[in-house]
Amino acid sequence: MSKLTLAEEAARRRTFAIIAHPDAGKTTLTEHILLAGGAIRAAGAVRARGENRRTRSDWMKIEKERGISVSASVMTFEFEGGMFNLLDTPGHEDFSEDTYRTLTAADCAIMVLDAAKGIEPQTLKLFEVCRLRDIPIITFINKLDREAQDPMALLDEIASRLQLDPSPIWWPAESGNRLRGMARVGDGTFQPYARKVAGSDEDPDHPAALPLTDAAAFFEGGEHADMADALELVEAGYKPFDRQAFLEGHMTPVLWGSALRHFGIEELLRAIADWAPPPKTLKARREAPPETRNAPEPLDMVVEPGSPEVTGFVFKVQANMDPNHRDRIAMFRMASGSFRRGMKLKVQNTGKSLSVNSPIMFFASDRELAEEAYAGDVIGIPNHGVLRVGDSLSESGLIRFAGLPNFAPEILQRVRVKDPLKAKHLKKALEGLAEEGVTQLFRPELGSDFIVGAVGQLQFEVMADRLGEEYGLDVVFEPSPWAEARWIAGDKADLEDFMAKYRPQMAVDIHAAPVFLAKSSWETGYVGERFEKVRFMKTKERG
Numbered sequence: 018m019s020k021l022t023l024a025e026e027a028a029r030r031r032t033f034a035i036i037a038h039p040d041a042g043k044t045t046l047t048e049h050i051l052l053a054g055g056a057i058r059a060a061g062a063v064r065a066r067g068e069n070r071r072t073r074s075d076w077m078k079i080e081k082e083r084g085i086s087v088s089a090s091v092m093t094f095e096f097e098g099g100m101f102n103l104l105d106t107p108g109h110e111d112f113s114e115d116t117y118r119t120l121t122a123a124d125c126a127i128m129v130l131d132a133a134k135g136i137e138p139q140t141l142k143l144f145e146v147c148r149l150r151d152i153p154i155i156t157f158i159n160k161l162d163r164e165a166q167d168p169m170a171l172l173d174e175i176a177s178r179l180q181l182d183p184s185p186i187w188w189p190a191e192s193g194n195r196l197r198g199m200a201r202v203g204d205g206t207f208q209p210y211a212r213k214v215a216g217s218d219e220d221p222d223h224p225a226a227l228p229l230t231d232a233a234a235f236f237e238g239g240e241h242a243d244m245a246d247a248l249e250l251v252e253a254g255y256k257p258f259d260r261q262a263f264l265e266g267h268m269t270p271v272l273w274g275s276a277l278r279h280f281g282i283e284e285l286l287r288a289i290a291d292w293a294p295p296p297k298t299l300k301a302r303r304e305a306p307p308e309t310r311n312a313p314e315p316l317d318m319v320v321e322p323g324s325p326e327v328t329g330f331v332f333k334v335q336a337n338m339d340p341n342h343r344d345r346i347a348m349f350r351m352a353s354g355s356f357r358r359g360m361k362l363k364v365q366n367t368g369k370s371l372s373v374n375s376p377i378m379f380f381a382s383d384r385e386l387a388e389e390a391y392a393g394d395v396i397g398i399p400n401h402g403v404l405r406v407g408d409s410l411s412e413s414g415l416i417r418f419a420g421l422p423n424f425a426p427e428i429l430q431r432v433r434v435k436d437p438l439k440a441k442h443l444k445k446a447l448e449g450l451a452e453e454g455v456t457q458l459f460r461p462e463l464g465s466d467f468i469v470g471a472v473g474q475l476q477f478e479v480m481a482d483r484l485g486e487e488y489g490l491d492v493v494f495e496p497s498p499w500a501e502a503r504w505i506a507g508d509k510a511d512l513e514d515f516m517a518k519y520r521p522q523m524a525v526d527i528h529a530a531p532v533f534l535a536k537s538s539w540e541t542g543y544v545g546e547r548f549e550k551v552r553f554m555k556t557k558e559r560g
């Protein structure tokens with residue numbers, strides 16, 4: 018058992034998400050952070066084939082085949098006395114709901130930029146989400162081993178497009194084939210870069226850091242003098258790092274490197290350890306489960322990471338991580354308390370209670386049973402459908418954190434299984450995937466069809482792939498008559514009146530919430546005007 022106090026355990030934790038536009042290098046960076054943290058021996062190449070050279074966070078078959086991440090994943094490791102929970106997220110916008118949900122579990126974000134591309138569309142969107150949630154951002158400019166944009170132009174872009182003060186912590190010396198290394202702004206330390214020898218599989222270690230003034234041997238021509246001049250300009254031209262401004266979301270420290278060549282990784286880890294905030298105090302409500310008799314009025318409150326009761330929320334559910342066991346794992350972000358294996362926790366929104374006997378921590382090399390966990394930690398709780406995304410768990414069962422949003426899908430399709438004998442199996446599989454949030458599932462009031470909704474086309478591909486791979490179902494998607502789905506709310510009488518008139522267009526989602534299916538956005542607007550007392554919603558808060 019830990020000798021530290023609860024508050025000390027919480028204070029040594031850093032829970033952060035890696036976000037970026039597709040292909041910026043998030044998964045590669047995750048691998049190399051784990052490598053630097055001593056968690057794994059050899060980082061797997063994202064596109065390398067074969068069982069032993071695969072990335073730890075892209076574990077689904079479809080991820081391995083395509084070299085893209087379709088689902089967020091969690092990794093825990095220790096580094097210099099700190100405990101780190103790293104959340105790798107998918108960059109593709111079709112999976113952004115997963116990324117948004119994952120960000121609710123993070124206290125800090127690492128924004129990865131491709132040095133040749135700078136800020137890309139998805140970078141902007143994710144940045145907005147971080148800003149809304151007050152998540153401070155550390156910037157890592159990746160792929161310096163390739164020809165990069167001018168560093169000052171990259172920082173200007175951060176300043177102008179994100180309205181964020183960039184504070185360079187390091188400054189790169191050239192890029193691509195001429196990459197020499199980088200110098201620490203303010204103290205003139207130089208970290209040389211060792212290029213990989215052509216044709217070799219070995220990644221050479223980068224030489225030890227030394228004062229820039231002594232580093233002439235690492236440069237060619239006039240480069241050494243140019244670097245000294247550039248550093249002077251940088252030191253005069255940018256604000257020095259101010260942790261308070263960073264925590265308040267006005268400033269981002271900027272680090273550089275090459276995830277693939279393991280350059281700049283330790284520097285990034287140290288920045289996270291030194292500057293990223295420990296688990297934050299969360300707003301919550303003290304509230305009895307629904308339909309409790311004589312329940313006291315709900316009370317607004319805050320949950321401090323050092324407070325004794327174990328509390329937290331489920332931000333993701335993942336099924337079939339292990340193909341040998343049909344498992345279903347709820348990712349639980351702890352907000353407070355000292356968790357011990359075997360503890361009983363209660364679900365606030367259902368009043369159900371469960372004994373957490375085999376909680377999992379995702380260490381890079383393996384999953385391990387979590388004997389204890391503290392605020393900031395993410396543990397996987399295996400369960401059989403008791404836990405859903407957005408659920409709040411606590412010892413008392415009375416603590417409720419704000420729910421996570423569901424977004425109305427943009428594409429609605431009908432799904433059919435080729436073998437009609439497997440229809441019942443299909444229902445279970447679809448419900449499972451909808452519980453995970455891979456896609457949404459609507460059950461029309463009339464007829465026996467299933468309507469599947471997604472934000473983007475790729476989600477359907479992932480779904481078809483997983484239905485085949487994990488459930489042995491060969492499915493086809495067909496166009497549906499529906500263009501939009503809206504959750505409806507209002508007084509009971511108004512809702513009943515509306516639903517009676519539109520029965521053929523009514524459906525329920527997996528939580529049995531009523532949903533109106535419209536043939537066009539024009540129709541959504543039309544019924545909205547005719548039924549003024551009914552609210553038609555594009556998002557639904559869960560939990």
Ligand SMILES: Nc1nc2c(ncn2[C@@H]2O[C@H](COP(=O)(O)OP(=O)(O)OP(=O)(O)O)[C@@H](O)[C@H]2O)c(=O)[nH]1
Pocket residue numbers: 037038039040041042043044045046063064084085086087106107108109159160161162163274275276277278
């Ligand atoms: N040259 C170079 N290539 C890199 C570097 N980091 C990543 N890559 C390559 O860029 C490609 C995309 O890398 P990933 O790590 O899969 O990118 P990602 O951001 O996780 O992508 P998604 O999860 O699909 O959004 C892969 O081919 C990597 O090998 C780097 O530092 N230098």
Ligand SMILES: [Mg+2]
Pocket residue numbers: 043044045075085086106107108
């Ligand atoms: Mg990835």
